[in-house]
Amino acid sequence: RYIRNSKRLPIPPGPGGLPLLGNALQIPKECSWLTFTEWAKTFGPIMYLSIIGSPVIVLSSREAVIDLLEKKSLIYSDRPVAPMAGELAGMQKYTSMLSYGHRHRKGRKMMLGMLTGIGKAQGVHTAQEAMAATFISRLRCSPSEYRAHIHWLVAASALELTYGIRSDSSDDPYQLAIVKAMEALSETMAPGAYLVDAIPSLKYVPEWLPGASFKKRAREVADNLSSIENRLFRVTREQVDRGEARQSFVANFLTENGDATPEDDELCREVAIQIYAGILMLLQTASVLLSFFLIMAQYPHVQRNAQIEVDAVVGDRSPQYSDRKFMPYLEALLKEVYRWNPVSPLAMPHQVRHEDVYAGYRIPAGSTILANTWALTHDPELYPDPDEVIPERYLDGTDKSLNPDPRDFVFGYGRRVCPGKTLADDTVFIVAASVLAAFTISDATSLKGEKIKYRGGIISHPDDFTCTITPRRPVG
Numbered sequence: 373r374y375i376r377n378s379k380r381l382p383i384p385p386g387p388g389g390l391p392l393l394g395n396a397l398q399i400p401k402e403c404s405w406l407t408f409t410e411w412a413k414t415f416g417p418i419m420y421l422s423i424i425g426s427p428v429i430v431l432s433s434r435e436a437v438i439d440l441l442e443k444k445s446l447i448y449s450d451r452p453v454a455p456m457a458g459e460l461a462g463m464q465k466y467t468s469m470l471s472y473g474h475r476h477r478k479g480r481k482m483m484l485g486m487l488t489g490i491g492k493a494q495g496v497h498t499a500q501e502a503m504a505a506t507f508i509s510r511l512r513c514s515p516s517e518y519r520a521h522i523h524w525l526v527a528a529s530a531l532e533l534t535y536g537i538r539s540d541s542s543d544d545p546y547q548l549a550i551v552k553a554m555e556a557l558s559e560t561m562a563p564g565a566y567l568v569d570a571i572p573s574l575k576y577v578p579e580w581l582p583g584a585s586f587k588k589r590a591r592e593v594a595d596n597l598s599s600i601e602n603r604l605f606r607v608t609r610e611q612v613d614r615g616e617a618r619q620s621f622v623a624n625f626l627t628e629n630g631d632a633t634p635e636d637d638e639l640c641r642e643v644a645i646q647i648y649a650g651i652l653m654l655l656q657t658a659s660v661l662l663s664f665f666l667i668m669a670q671y672p673h674v675q676r677n678a679q680i681e682v683d684a685v686v687g688d689r690s691p692q693y694s695d696r697k698f699m700p701y702l703e704a705l706l707k708e709v710y711r712w713n714p715v716s717p718l719a720m721p722h723q724v725r726h727e728d729v730y731a732g733y734r735i736p737a738g739s740t741i742l743a744n745t746w747a748l749t750h751d752p753e754l755y756p757d758p759d760e761v762i763p764e765r766y767l768d769g770t771d772k773s774l775n776p777d778p779r780d781f782v783f784g785y786g787r788r789v790c791p792g793k794t795l796a797d798d799t800v801f802i803v804a805a806s807v808l809a810a811f812t813i814s815d816a817t818s819l820k821g822e823k824i825k826y827r828g829g830i831i832s833h834p835d836d837f838t839c840t841i842t843p844r845r846p847v848g
């Protein structure tokens with residue numbers, strides 16, 4: 373009855389748009405979260421946009437995000453997938469793109485099992501500590517190439533942790549192949565790049581028709597990704613069969629699931645490539661580590677406080693995972709790294725399955741739901757003085773309604789929350805602690821000679837900048 377009467381309710385307010393195109397031309401390609409945050413000051417935390425006929429709801433308050441994406445996650449957990457990337461380029465078979473349902477749940481379960489399986493964490497931590505140590509020696513040899521070293525660290529961790537394959541350089545053929553496959557994929561996902569996304573019936577035209585070259589392109593992208601997915605999986609499977617496999621998510625899964633069905637094997641292949649791509653995409657381009665370097669250079673007193681804490685805990689040895697619980701200041705600093713410029717400022721789009729009613733508004737079935745994480749982590753009611761990096765805000769816990777853990781926002785929401793959260797957070801910790809123990813970072817300067825800004829369409833990253841990285845003590 374509620375839903376039947378809802379037809380009389382208004383849709384949420386939002387900026388007016390053009391006929392047919394709706395608000396499509398008003399949304400900037402770069403940093404749209406900042407525009408959405410501005411608009412929310414006029415239209416409120418539940419805002420309606422229309423993009424070429426498709427309804428989009430932008431949520432800009434913690435309350436709205438939790439009420440819908442968390443508390444009503446049963447209906448707010450689908451993914452909108454455009455025809456070019458989803459159906460034609462084959463993305464929609466992957467867990468991260470599947471609508472919420474049995475196969476999505478099964479994929480997530482397998483992924484979480486691989487990432488957090490009992491008894492594996494120790495092996496993963498040892499591998500990450502060893503990689504952090506190599507990263508520190510590379511940084512010591514050529515500090516000005518810190519960006520390349522961060523890229524190596526992330527790419528090598530991704531390959532080693534997922535498949536047990538060691539990679540010494542960023543020119544490794546596997547790395548190049550996956551980076552190429554992912555670039556091609558993101559090209560198919562660019563909004564407005566393919567007409568078939570606006571007119572889905574075009575997907576039925578045969579590939580040989582003039583003007584249907586997008587179908588050939590989509591097939592190439594899909595084949596490319598499948599081929600790298602199969603190749604990497606085969607390498608690890610052969611190593612497991614020969615009894616020569618190193619510890620990795622895939623090797624552990626295969627060893628422990630000798631009786632897996634062909635469908636389980638297929639799912640495992642798909643899940644593995646998503647773990648690999650997830651680590652690559654979200655740590656490398658998204659640049660949590662770059663934010664860390666930038667903050668260290670721009671807030672020297674914060675860096676000093678963190679170094680004093682790290683030194684007191686580790687002395688002359690290298691930091692380890694087990695030190696984390698003794699480092700509350702670093703923990704607070706990492707929360708600021710995530711909050712200050714969230715990597716995925718709009719999370720990933722969700723889709724609502726049925727029509728819903730919220731705060732007196734009608735939310736149409738099938739609407740895309742964007743959670744404006746940037747607006748949440750810069751809400752002065754939640755985080756006073758939000759544009760400043762202040763780790764102390766988490767240490768003075770007198771007012772419980774203030775300064776919630778930003779990791780509850782920046783890794784997404786409800787049944788789609790990032791399954792790589794713990795792995796990512798562990799990696800960021802060990803790298804940050806190791807860098808603080810070994811170096812002092814200063815003088816961040818934009819290559820363009822301007823104030824260093826964050827940019828990006830979906831993933832936010834700082835402009836290129838140089839910085840001085842000075843060893844704190846002689847080697848040896």
Ligand code: HEM
Nearest residue numbers: 468647650651654715716719720783784785788790792796
């Ligand atoms: C600091 C690093 C990372 C950040 C900030 C991050 C953030 C996110 C966010 C915001 C989402 C969307 C959640 C939603 O739809 O509400 C997501 C989803 C996802 N992430 Fe991460 N992530 C990170 C690292 C990783 C890593 C290391 C992996 C791989 C192990 C990974 C794998 C995934 C997958 C597979 C999904 C899709 C989940 C689904 O649709 O059910 N992420 N992540």
